[in-house]
Amino acid sequence: MRKANVVIAGAPGLVGLQIARVLEDHRDLLPLGKVRLVASGRSAGQELSLLGRAYPVEALGEDAFEDMDFAFFATPNDVSAKYAPIAAAAGAVAIDKSSFFRMQEEIPLVVPEVNPGAITSQTKIIASPNCSTIQLVMALAPLERAVGIERVLVSTYQSVSGSGREALEGLEAEAQAYAGGEEIPPQAYAQPIHMNVLAQCDSFLPDGFTKEERKLRLETRKILSRPSLRIAATAARVPVRISHSEAVTVELRHPLKADEARRLLAAQPGVRVVDDPDQGLYPTARMAEGIDDVLVGRVREDPDEPSVLHLFVVADNLRKGAATNAVQIAEAIWQSRQ
Ligand SMILES: NC(=O)c1ccc[n+]([C@@H]2O[C@H](COP(=O)([O-])OP(=O)(O)OC[C@H]3O[C@@H](n4cnc5c(N)ncnc54)[C@H](OP(=O)(O)O)[C@@H]3O)[C@@H](O)[C@H]2O)c1
Incomplete structure (x- = not known):
């Protein structure tokens, strides 16, 4: 079975770190292939571990999304606003935790147990709701x-x-x-x-x-x-x-x-x-x-x-209010494509 290539933007932040933990916990539902961890220049050079491997944190740039299936954004609004469309154009599905896209009419705002039907095969950017x-x-x-x-x-x-x-x-x-x-x-x-x-x-x-x-x-x-x-x-x-x-x-x-x-x-x-x-x-x-x-x-x-x-x-x-919900969105899309 093909594995999913994922990039986590904002990986060293509270939500980004939790996305990595949830991906580990849910590895049977979303088997991981290539992983990239990106953040601002402040964290570039750090290492974070995922599934027993150490990954370097790289500075976020426009080239972060090549060959990626999913791009998780655990970043401030302005960063998601700029880079989610770049990720989508590169062929990834962008799943955003910021509030930037949530109320845009054409962007699905999804809790997979509640409104999974909002995701379609055309969806390239998906917003994950506010934690509360x-x-x-x-x-x-x-x-x-x-x-x-x-x-x-x-x-x-x-x-x-x-x-x-x-x-x-x-x-x-x-x-x-x-x-x-x-x-x-x-x-x-x-x-x-x-x-x-x-x-x-x-x-x-x-x-x-x-x-x-x-x-x-x-x-x-x-x-x-x-x-x-x-x-x-x-x-x-x-x-x-x-x-x-x-x-x-x-x-x-x-x-x-x-x-x-x-x-x-x-x-x-x-x-x-x-x-x-x-x-x-x-x-x-x-x-x-x-x-x-x-x-x-x-x-x-x-x-x-x-x-x-x-x-x-x-x-x-940080779990269902953020990381878990984002990972479940990716799982729903991945399973629908298999
Ligand atoms: N915390 C929650 O419960 C929660 C729940 C739902 C939604 N959210 C939303 O999720 C997003 C992340 O929240 P958080 O609580 O994880 O915040 P956080 O702990 O402050 O982490 C923010 C992350 O974004 C990165 N970042 C900031 N500016 C950047 C830039 N210019 N380029 C690349 N990366 C940049 C930071 O990089 P560095 O590590 O390099 O500083 C950090 O890794 C926010 O939009 C927030 O509103 C949070």
Whole structure:
């Protein structure tokens, strides 16, 4: 069987490193041929290991995509914007983790368990959604299919790794300074993140929402093919290293018992129900760290509205929220071509 040649742009970053780990874990689903790791000039010359081999990190250039089947972009928007079309023109399928292409009409925005049909044989650039959106739609999709959704309200508790390597280093620096009885200026955010909760993820928009809150709204609508779905978000950053948590209120078209919702959620590939309050069991950030599943628990019927349910949804933002979803897109395309 032919093997897939892959290039990872932004390989030493938090998402890029995780793409390499997921490719190792999923090697039976996507057998790897040639591998190239590229990044900015800052990391060129480093070595990273993949499947027991050391690969050099090269500076990203236009020649990185020759003879590649897949180009994963774990890079800032401007880098993806410039190089994804170059990768596509060279014959690779570009799978982008940045937000640059996501809302462009002709670009599929894909969570493979939810809307795999958005990928066609013509697709050359595919956007992978925002981390907080991926875990949300994984929990909403089975409810939407079974009874239909009228409205969604979501509050997020997002980890610092969602802002990249420098933000995570900033949290560690703040924590170290604090332990030594000092305060240092905030490293990656407008205010200190250590021992704090910031009601801000990304920058503010004129309507008072943040860009992260807008992404949750617009990307969910696009993935579920519900362009006028009523949905609003409040996104907060918390001093957790990995995994985003979300409190989700869903108004359905018809009443649905919590037990039936748990059954529907458990049947959704990629979702695991963790909901045993008597045993103190519900999804946590640390429980989700390092795994691909989206964890859902605290499923409750609203005390006033029979068609409203409340859920708690947690996932590793670097795995299903980023790397795993991107690799699964490549796997779906690879399998469709065999
Ligand atoms: N973190 C998450 O949970 C998450 C989730 C979903 C989507 N995303 C998105 O995924 C992308 C990567 O995020 P991250 O968290 O991995 O960020 P990160 O840790 O800061 O890593 C960014 C990577 O991009 C590379 N890069 C920056 N400028 C470049 C340039 N001019 N040419 C080539 N490479 C360049 C960096 O190279 P060097 O190593 O050389 O510095 C680094 O490897 C971003 O668009 C982010 O919004 C992140």
